Amino acid sequence: MDSHDRSPAEHLLLASFLTIFALLITFPESCFSAEFTFDMSEVEKKPYSFSGYLESKLLLFGLDQETALYRLRFYDQNEGNTTHEFDLRAQLDLGYQHGLFEVFVQPDILYTDSYRESGMTSKLLQSYFAIRPWTPLSVYVGKRSVKWGKGYAWNPVGFIERAKDPNDPDLAREGYVLLGLDWTKSFDGALKTITLSPVLLPVHEKVNADFGQVDQVNVAGKLYLLLFDTDIDLMCLVGESKADRFGADISKNLTSNFEVHGEAAVIDGFKKKRIDAVGQVTERAYDAASYLLGLRYLTAVDTTYILEFYHNEAGFDPRQMMDYYSYVDSGYQQFLLTGDTALWNQATSFGGAYGGQNPMRQYLYLRVSQKDTFGILYLTPALSWIQNFSDDSFFVSPEIIYKGFTNREFQLKCGILSGEEDTEYGEKQNNYKTELRIRYYF
């Protein structure tokens, strides 16, 4: 049953379930004891570990029926002005450590009830075996999330990871199956640390198939230096699955409350496919550079500012985006007139490239968060703003997080999308989004 078919009674049932879930996980704990005690039995270590979180999330989407991406998704149905989604998620961290060996498995189980689907899905975010024969060397094999780069919202040098969602950058992401190692050497002097991290990434029909061309083994690597109190990384990815790419990043604390960072990458012979207003597909190869400049600043009253500018030559320019939206519009008109979905299917096949996260060329990200607001410890309101400089559309997201109860986290988040016709945020299917998230850690 689609969520929009639900009766008011079912909505009430769903709301009741959420309330009960919230009450259960926030059942008052004994947190007012006056004495401070610390016994070593509290820190006893076991070889096995079992932890993770349960999450309940209710989302409300405000739909804009005049936009290209709404038509692309809902061309043959009427979803009305709003739709919602309910998610129940369990993310588990299962570990076993014995001497030099470690096994780690991180399954993610999600029950979703939305206009698209209703049901349970599961995947392994990570599942690897690691050995550290001596302190400077660690070798691992299996599915692992290897994250590169210093950017908060974007990582142009994240060559062997799945794309980050700038609206929720801290979200765990599924890794790739890899064979890799980290070798570290420390020194006294200006150069304090050097770490070499080579990685082999195979791509096969059943392994890492979404990474790129199959039946290839790709080689990636990162060299890290802590030089003059500055983090410096040099990285590369070469192989046949994707175009070769090379990058670097840097990060440094200038004062006790001010950090600056940057990333730069070049994709050698990047192949960009685009579709014009009449549906003609062309492909062009060129060297695409991208870079990110950012800072993190903490004021005396505990306000944190994160500001990042992202330039991506692999992205589309406004003209190219406009062509795509025109094509979607043509397809929609054809469907209305004839019921023919041929144009439609082609437009949909490009939906990921044009309708994905930040497909254009220049963005600014600003996040302002205020710790312990109104004298309430662990209450953090924040405002995130993504400005598309290429077409002047933007996404603004106020949120409030409360972590005052041990192992419980509450988040209320809104997102407002704004832009003219034929702009990125102006043509998204939603014009707002509201999200209530309750998380219980165990």
Add this chain to the structure above:
Amino acid sequence: MKENKKILIVILVALSLAAWTSASAQAIDGAKLLMEVDRNLNPDSYESYKKLINIEPDGSKKEFVLFTIKKGKDKVAALFISPASEKGRSTLRLGENMWLYLPNVGKPIRITSLQSVVGGVFNNSDILRVDYSEEYNVESVEDTGDEYILYLKAKAKTASYDKLTMWADKARKLPKKIKCLTEKDMLIKTIYFKDVKDFGGGIIRPAVIETDSPLYQGFRSVMIFAGIKTRQFEDEVFSLTFMSELDSLRARGAD
């Protein structure tokens, strides 16, 4: 008459010499004293467990337990053991460089010393304390009889506090209280060292550190120490790649 003059000169010279020698003996070597305080607080290389408690004005509290290791003057790392919401987080400090590793984020990110990974009154530099002598120069020392008052000035802009005033027990050479100040002498927080305890292995130091701040009226944060013991580490343990594996040191320690 001539003889008397000679005697007078000899007496004057002797008196001057005596006065100079006495003054020298009483002058306190502030830098040396601060290093002694550092060594009495912690061995050069050690592991320990800390419980951090943030207490709100209504008495409610939130606790964090950390496993901490330190080597030399300026290498510190800490792993969150509890609560479950923080488990697996780790922090690393190499001099004025600080990083935070969040398991979900999957990579270390640079943090600044004025931030606080746990909220409350303690900031990152309080939690990842390096030797005071590494961050501060001694500008002057006052001897009040049963305690020393050390006036400290930050060596670099990256230090969390511009100035510290430290009251140290004269006999034990351990801090009793530290006032953390801005460049313009505005009080940021006061740190109290309490409950001096014998941890074994010759480590006798305060087991409890408390702090309050005029910027957080009514709030208090407490740090309780347990299991402090001398332990040697390889330098590579204090590296970004090891941040996700700090727990393995606990296993090895227990073996």
